[in-house]
Amino acid sequence: MSSEPAPAPAPASASTEEIEADLSTATISKKQLKKDARKAEKAGKASQRQQQQQPQAEEADPFAANYGDVPVEEIQSKVISGRTWTDIGDLDEAAAGRSVLIRGSAQTLRPVSKKMAFVVLRQSMSTVQCVLVASADAGVSTQMVRFATSLSKESIVDVEGVVTLPKEPLKATTQQVEIQVRKVYCINRAIPTLPINLEDAARSEAEFEKAEQNGEKLVRVLQDTRLNYRAIDLRTPANQAIFRIQCHVENKFREFLFSENFIGIHSPKLIGGSSEGGASVFKLEYNGQPACLAQSPQLYKQMSICGGFGRVFEVGPVFRAEKSNTHRHLCEFIGLDAEMEIKEHYFEVCDIIDGLFVAIFKHLNENCQKELETINRQYPFEPLKYLEKTLKLTYEEGIKMLKEAGTEIEPMGDLNTEAEKKLGRLVKEKYGTEFFILYQYPLAVRPFYTMPCYDDPAYSNSFDVFIRGEY
Amino acid sequence: MSSEPAPAPAPASASTEEIEADLSTATISKKQLKKDARKAEKAGKASQRQQQQQPQAEEADPFAANYGDVPVEEIQSKVISGRTWTDIGDLDEAAAGRSVLIRGSAQTLRPVSKKMAFVVLRQSMSTVQCVLVASADAGVSTQMVRFATSLSKESIVDVEGVVTLPKEPLKATTQQVEIQVRKVYCINRAIPTLPINLEDAARSEAEFEKAEQNGEKLVRVLQDTRLNYRAIDLRTPANQAIFRIQCHVENKFREFLFSENFIGIHSPKLIGGSSEGGASVFKLEYNGQPACLAQSPQLYKQMSICGGFGRVFEVGPVFRAEKSNTHRHLCEFIGLDAEMEIKEHYFEVCDIIDGLFVAIFKHLNENCQKELETINRQYPFEPLKYLEKTLKLTYEEGIKMLKEAGTEIEPMGDLNTEAEKKLGRLVKEKYGTEFFILYQYPLAVRPFYTMPCYDDPAYSNSFDVFIRGEY
Numbered sequence: 050m051s052s053e054p055a056p057a058p059a060p061a062s063a064s065t066e067e068i069e070a071d072l073s074t075a076t077i078s079k080k081q082l083k084k085d086a087r088k089a090e091k092a093g094k095a096s097q098r099q100q101q102q103q104p105q106a107e108e109a110d111p112f113a114a115n116y117g118d119v120p121v122e123e124i125q126s127k128v129i130s131g132r133t134w135t136d137i138g139d140l141d142e143a144a145a146g147r148s149v150l151i152r153g154s155a156q157t158l159r160p161v162s163k164k165m166a167f168v169v170l171r172q173s174m175s176t177v178q179c180v181l182v183a184s185a186d187a188g189v190s191t192q193m194v195r196f197a198t199s200l201s202k203e204s205i206v207d208v209e210g211v212v213t214l215p216k217e218p219l220k221a222t223t224q225q226v227e228i229q230v231r232k233v234y235c236i237n238r239a240i241p242t243l244p245i246n247l248e249d250a251a252r253s254e255a256e257f258e259k260a261e262q263n264g265e266k267l268v269r270v271l272q273d274t275r276l277n278y279r280a281i282d283l284r285t286p287a288n289q290a291i292f293r294i295q296c297h298v299e300n301k302f303r304e305f306l307f308s309e310n311f312i313g314i315h316s317p318k319l320i321g322g323s324s325e326g327g328a329s330v331f332k333l334e335y336n337g338q339p340a341c342l343a344q345s346p347q348l349y350k351q352m353s354i355c356g357g358f359g360r361v362f363e364v365g366p367v368f369r370a371e372k373s374n375t376h377r378h379l380c381e382f383i384g385l386d387a388e389m390e391i392k393e394h395y396f397e398v399c400d401i402i403d404g405l406f407v408a409i410f411k412h413l414n415e416n417c418q419k420e421l422e423t424i425n426r427q428y429p430f431e432p433l434k435y436l437e438k439t440l441k442l443t444y445e446e447g448i449k450m451l452k453e454a455g456t457e458i459e460p461m462g463d464l465n466t467e468a469e470k471k472l473g474r475l476v477k478e479k480y481g482t483e484f485f486i487l488y489q490y491p492l493a494v495r496p497f498y499t500m501p502c503y504d505d506p507a508y509s510n511s512f513d514v515f516i517r518g519e520y
Numbered sequence: 521m522s523s524e525p526a527p528a529p530a531p532a533s534a535s536t537e538e539i540e541a542d543l544s545t546a547t548i549s550k551k552q553l554k555k556d557a558r559k560a561e562k563a564g565k566a567s568q569r570q571q572q573q574q575p576q577a578e579e580a581d582p583f584a585a586n587y588g589d590v591p592v593e594e595i596q597s598k599v600i601s602g603r604t605w606t607d608i609g610d611l612d613e614a615a616a617g618r619s620v621l622i623r624g625s626a627q628t629l630r631p632v633s634k635k636m637a638f639v640v641l642r643q644s645m646s647t648v649q650c651v652l653v654a655s656a657d658a659g660v661s662t663q664m665v666r667f668a669t670s671l672s673k674e675s676i677v678d679v680e681g682v683v684t685l686p687k688e689p690l691k692a693t694t695q696q697v698e699i700q701v702r703k704v705y706c707i708n709r710a711i712p713t714l715p716i717n718l719e720d721a722a723r724s725e726a727e728f729e730k731a732e733q734n735g736e737k738l739v740r741v742l743q744d745t746r747l748n749y750r751a752i753d754l755r756t757p758a759n760q761a762i763f764r765i766q767c768h769v770e771n772k773f774r775e776f777l778f779s780e781n782f783i784g785i786h787s788p789k790l791i792g793g794s795s796e797g798g799a800s801v802f803k804l805e806y807n808g809q810p811a812c813l814a815q816s817p818q819l820y821k822q823m824s825i826c827g828g829f830g831r832v833f834e835v836g837p838v839f840r841a842e843k844s845n846t847h848r849h850l851c852e853f854i855g856l857d858a859e860m861e862i863k864e865h866y867f868e869v870c871d872i873i874d875g876l877f878v879a880i881f882k883h884l885n886e887n888c889q890k891e892l893e894t895i896n897r898q899y900p901f902e903p904l905k906y907l908e909k910t911l912k913l914t915y916e917e918g919i920k921m922l923k924e925a926g927t928e929i930e931p932m933g934d935l936n937t938e939a940e941k942k943l944g945r946l947v948k949e950k951y952g953t954e955f956f957i958l959y960q961y962p963l964a965v966r967p968f969y970t971m972p973c974y975d976d977p978a979y980s981n982s983f984d985v986f987i988r989g990e991y
Binding site for chain 1: 623771774843852973
């Protein structure tokens with residue numbers, strides 16, 4: 050348990066970005082760290098001076114206390130005020146008329162006039178429009194309006210205000226309410242120009258195409274930039290949603306299997322030999338002895354079954370030193386693995402895996418609508434088609450479907466990616482599902498520990514689960 | 521998702537043990553595998569011959585169908601009979617009079633006479649006594665009694681029988697019912713002599729001492745043997761319980777934090793530089809470039825916070841190439857990590873961590889009584905003392921307590937293990953708790969990213985959680 054608290058949120062500060070950039074390329078040199086620290090210190094002092102000067106410049110403003118940059122001493126674990134911050138995602142029509150305090154990243158800063166401005170604040174997948182209108186009654190001065198619009202994008206901002214309902218539906222924000230701003234404080238200013246503009250990073254292909262048709266040229270954030278500034282790219286609504294869905298998948302995976310008497314284990318990743326006999330293994334030195342990174346928890350799961358656990362699952366990293374550069378090959382990925390003892394037939398496993406997938410699909414549909422819609426906006430997709438009772442086909446039946454559709458195929462060989470995708474399309478056309486199980490593979494194409502079929506040793510007790518033509 | 525089903529359970533078969541032994545030493549050579557396969561095939565054929573001969577030898581037995589070795593073809597995913605196996609752990613007094621089918625490992629085989637025998641079957645942490653009494657009414661012959669007692673320990677056995685209540689409480693089994701055996705089949709015979717006798721492996725120190733006082737010498741299973749035959753050692757009730765509790769801790773950790781709006785993440789383990797600047801890092805080659813195994817998810821967690829996730833947790837392996845050989849140093853362990861954005865004070869984190877631990881303690885007490893008792897039988901312990909409202913002490917208060925108790929200590933230095941343990945004892949005496957939080961450590965003893973206290977930069981916004989004198 051690491052118990053150091055996070056520093057006060059400073060996601061867009063210069064020093065944070067530099068640490069990130071260093072991480073993504075090579076080791077962090079101590080020299081560089083010291084340099085960064087000195088730079089950060091200087092920046093801090095400069096900003097303090099600026100704040101100390103500010104009150105003089107704004108002396109004429111009777112509402113000066115209602116806005117400003119919060120000095121670092123104030124946000125540094127000094128007071129426990131008892132105030133509560135409302136989550137932006139919780140701001141709905143029921144909150145109308147209530148006074149709220151919110152904290153978010155300044156996504157859009159839109160001055161309308163000297164006396165009016167809009168600031169859109171974002172918190173994870175949710176955005177809300179904050180309205181500033183200079184008015185003595187509200188305690189809002191023109192200086193305050195100027196302060197708000199002078200903030201840099203992605204600065205962390207506290208807003209106090211009253212929730213109101215807009216006259217027309219808001220297109221630019223997720224929340225269908227507005228905040229009439231009474232106070233606005235900047236907790237942490239982002240540098241004026243960030244390497245990624247979030248609006249650029251969050252656009253769908255359709256938006257690019259539409260702009261192009263109108264003769265506009267929108268900025269595309271390329272993969273390199275996204276990865277070099279991952280902490281900023283992660284802030285796009287789609288990325289926020291993808292990570293949440295990943296967590297939901299893992300939660301449901303664990304919950305379903307635990308309810309079926311599986312036990313979660315963690316098998317070693319530093320091991321004395323390769324897991325599956327392949328050449329694609331990362332090698333390292335372990336106290337002067339050769340060691341490998343586990344390519345699979347397979348044998349450890351089986352040892353757990355021999356060890357009397359009956360049913361086990363594991364969620365953890367898998368390492369494969371494969372040079373293949375396809376979306377199905379990753380040097381490091383998180384495996385969701387399960388293994389169980391069977392009483393008399395391997396269909397017992399098949400049924401568990403089947404039930405597990407269907408439970409996950411249902412869980413996501415029931416609990417992650419907001420996340421799915423958010424992803425859909427940037428990366429449009431159709432909802433997955435699956436049956437309540439999952440389709441199971443033998444390998445032979447699959448081969449037959451492919452042959453009838455004109456694919457030349459070796460009946461006892463492995464399916465290549467193209468054949469698998471085609472089978473996926475054929476199954477979808479014929480059975481109306483994108484999720485099915487193919488079983489009884491030829492023994493020759495499965496790993497050494499696979500059991501042959503009792504009545505035909507050319508086939509094996511094995512299966513793969515296909516989603517959208519890929520297993 | 522790996523979808524190969526487990527082979528029919530064969531935990532104690534010769535070939536399984538050999539695979540395990542290979543794993544624990546070096547890579548599995550293909551030659552050895554082929555040799556093993558040939559050996560296993562031979563053994564299989566021999567046992568088939570034996571079974572084919574058996575019916576002739578036992579021809580005189582009208583109840584021959586009620587017992588025997590199940591040939592491998594029968595257990596190899598041939599039929600789906602629809603039979604259900606009752607879990608041994610579910611056999612209680614409510615089951616009395618019912619006919620049940622159970623599958624377990626033969627833990628004890630105790631012939632009483634030609635006509636009577638006891639067989640104790642074990643499934644995970646649970647054991648039940650099966651009683652064989654030769655009787656024509658029950659369909660049990662003396663040959664069947666002989667067959668049952670001729671089984672090797674740890675063989676996998678199916679028993680059909682009627683649940684009865686014993687006259688006196690049973691000391692040797694966890695379940696307080698007996699099974700009057702009607703049918704007994706061996707699914708998989710263990711080799712006659714296993715490297716570990718489970719009864720030896722499961723004994724407590726108290727049992728060894730008692731035996732020694734009586735002039736008996738019991739066999740001790742040493743650590744090397746346990747690790748070389750891990751799949752057998754895992755079968756001890758205490759190990760079964762420990763792994764289950766580990767899983768419960770992880771479940772509750774995730775559930776609690778998820779309910780507090782944390783998102784589970786998985787940060788990279790193969791990274792371009794060391795995580796915490798230390799020398800104790802495993803180095804390897806990644807496509808011709810130097811890489812390291814992550815020593816901590818710390819910076820990645822912080823990047824997630826900068827990335828707008830607000831609150832994240834991670835459960836995953838942590839790698840540290842430390843040579844220190846203490847129970848607090850491991851080259852590979854599973855870290856339970858959490859990181860969160862704070863609104864105004866690091867006590868917000870402190871409160872979450874505090875609530876998390878107390879929730880886990882309560883969860884284990886409420887859901888794992890059987891597991892805790894099982895561990896207690898082999899490794900006696902006192903229940904953990906903790907308060908509903910967790911004690912928080914400043915580092916300064918901790919130092920003061922130690923000084924008053926006569927410990928010489930550097931007030932701004934780090935606590936060594938001995939001092940920490942002593943503080944744990946002092947706190948337990950004074951406050952009646954073994955769980956407390958020590959906060960506001962000297963800045964100098966914390967990592968570079970720790971925030972100094974706003975009013976005294978010699979101290980820092982940091983804390984550690986102590987359980988039984990160790991953090």
